[in-house]
Each structure stands twice: as structure tokens, then as C-alpha cells.
Amino acid sequence: TTTTCTRCLRKAKCTKSSTPTRPQKPPGTSRLILSTIIGIICKDGLLLGAEKTVVSELSIAGTDHRIYSINKHIGMVVTGLIPDGRALVWSARSESNSYYEFHGIPIPGKVLADRVAAVIHQHTMQSWYRPYGVVVIIASHDEFNGSALHMIDASGQCYGYFGCAAGKERQMARNEIEKLSPKDHSCKEAAFELAKM
Numbered sequence: 001t002t003t004t005c006t007r008c009l010r011k012a013k014c015t016k017s018s019t020p021t022r023p024q025k026p027p028g029t030s031r032l033i034l035s036t037i038i039g040i041i042c043k044d045g046l047l048l049g050a051e052k053t054v055v056s057e058l059s060i061a062g063t064d065h066r067i068y069s070i071n072k073h074i075g076m077v078v079t080g081l082i083p084d085g086r087a088l089v090w091s092a093r094s095e096s097n098s099y100y101e102f103h104g105i106p107i108p109g110k111v112l113a114d115r116v117a118a119v120i121h122q123h124t125m126q127s128w129y130r131p132y133g134v135v136v137i138i139a140s141h142d143e144f145n146g147s148a149l150h151m152i153d154a155s156g157q158c159y160g161y162f163g164c165a166a167g168k169e170r171q172m173a174r175n176e177i178e179k180l181s182p183k184d185h186s187c188k189e190a191a192f193e194l195a196k197m
Contacts, residue, residue, distance in 0.1 A: 034079055034080060034167045034168040035050055035051040035052070035053040035066060035079050035167050035168070036050070036051040036079070036165060036166070036167035036168055036169040036170060036173055036197075037049065037050045037051070037066065037077045037078070037079045037135070037137055037165065037166050037167050038050075038077075038137075038163075038164070038165045038173050038177070038194060038197065039077065039137040039139050039149045039151070039161065039163065039164050039165075040149075040162075040163045040177060040180075040182040040190055040194065041139075041147045041148075041149050041161075041162050041163065041182060041183065042182050042183070042185055042186055042187045042189075042190045043183055043184065043185065043186060044186050044187055045141070045147065045187040046075075046139040046140075046141060046147050046149065046187075047139075047182075047187055047190055047191055047194055048067055048075050048076075048077045048137065048139050049067075049077070049194045049195075049197075050066035050067055050077050050079070051167065051169075052064070064082070066078055066079065066085075068089045070089070070092045070093055070096050070112070070138075071093070071096045071097075071100075071106060071107075072106070073106055073109075073140055073141050073142055074092075074096065074106075074107070074109055074112060074138065074139070074140040075138075075139045075140075076088075076089060076092060076136060076137070076138050076139075077136070077137045077139075078134050078135070078136050078137075079134065079135050079166055079167040080132075080133045080134035080135055080154070081132075081133040081134055084132045084133050084134045085134045085136070087132070088116060088119070088120070088132065088134060088136060091116065091119055092112060092115075092116050092138075095107065095112060095115045095116070096112060099111070099112075106142060108140070108142055108144065108145055108148075109138060109139070109140025109141075109142065109145065109148040109150060110140075110145070110148060110150065110160070112138060112140065113138045113140075113150035113152060113158050114158060116136065116138065116152055116158075117152045117156045117157070117158035118156070120132050120134075120136075120152060120154065120155070120156040121155065121156025122156075124154075124155055124156060131154060132154060133154060134154065135151065135152070135153050135154060135166040135167070136151070136152045137149065137150070137151045137152075137164060137166065138150045138151075138152070148160060149161045149162065149163070149164060151164045151166060153166075162182065162183060163177035163178075163180075163182050164177075165177060172197070173197050176193070176197050180193050
């Protein structure tokens with residue numbers, strides 16, 4: 001029997017490949033890595049956690065950061081495209097510094113979360129921007145509002161939570177957070193449970 005090549009439509013044997021091959025990505029290019037991230041408000045503080053993912057066997061330990069400090073009272077954890085996460089961290093730090101210079105007080109967590117969400121949403125609405133490929137959890141503590149936790153998804157929606165998770169194992173992590181009831185535990189107790197997730 002004769003076969004037909006799918007590329008050149010010739011019958012019989014063809015020197016061209018019958019199935020097109022997908023080009024391989026060169027090493028070191030940015031890839032979407034969805035590690036699981038978690039944020040919890042406990043009775044005596046806040047916890048942020050990120051799953052350590054191995055990008056390559058040749059990578060140096062500690063170079064794949066997921067948890068960042070925005071200022072003394074705000075932290076951020078990201079999942080998704082690492083360069084997009086770093087760009088949002090720099091944007092959040094810039095917003096925090098400009099708020100402090102203008103108002104003379106540190107930026108509240110809700111205000112920073114709304115401003116970061118506006119930046120993410122703007123990138124989904126304008127055709128000349130590429131949307132950010134990240135999900136962000138912002139944890140803050142100040143003397144007026146206490147502890148606050150906000151999660152911003154890739155479309156720019158921002159919600160406040162007592163405990164939240166995002167990434168590849170988010171549903172399992174959410175179930176564990178609900179079982180834990182973090183408002184009844186200290187940070188030390190919750191950190192032990194968080195490490196087991």
C-alpha cells in the first residue's frame with residue numbers, strides 16, 4: 001500500500017517528515033511556572049508561602065524568588081511568569097514610595113492592592129500591551145487597619161481574604177486552609193501546617 005505525505009501530498013515515500021515537529025525552546029527562556037502560593041492571616045500576624053519549583057537541574061538554589069518585600073509592612077508573593085512578577089514588584093515599590101513622599105505615611109495595603117490591580121487591568125484592556133501572566137497575593141499590616149490580605153488575578157480583579165491560595169495546587173491548598181481555620185492559630189503553629197501543604 002502507498003501512503004500520502006501530509007506535507008507535500010505526494011504518494012509513496014517522501015524525504016520530508018510526515019509530521020511537523022515543534023521547535024524546542026532554547027534554555028533560559030521565560031516559561032510559565034505555576035507554583036502554588038499561599039497567604040494566611042493568623043491571630044498574631046501574616047504568613048506568605050510559595051512552593052519551590054525546580055526550573056532546571058543546572059539552576060543555582062535561591063535564584064528563583066517568589067516572595068518579595070515592598071516596604072517594611074507589605075510583602076508580595078507571585079506565581080506565573082517570573083519577569084512579569086518582578087515588573088509588578090517594581091511597580092508596587094514605586095507606588096509605595098510615591099505615596100509615602102506625597103502623604104508622609106506608609107501606603108495602606110488596600111490602596112496598594114487597588115493600584116497594582118489597576119496596572120494589571122490596564123494591560124488587559126489596551127491592545128498595545130501584553131497582559132501580565134501572574135497572580136499576586138499582597139499581605140500588609142498597619143496600625144490603622146491591622147492585617148490584610150489581597151489576591152489579584154491576571155484580569156485585575158482584587159479581593160480581600162483571610163486565607164487564599166493560587167497556582168497549580170490551589171484547590172487542595174484552599175481546602176487545607178479551611179480545615180486549619182488560621183484565625184485561631186498563631187503564626188508559629190500555622191507555619192508548621194503551611195509547610196506540610
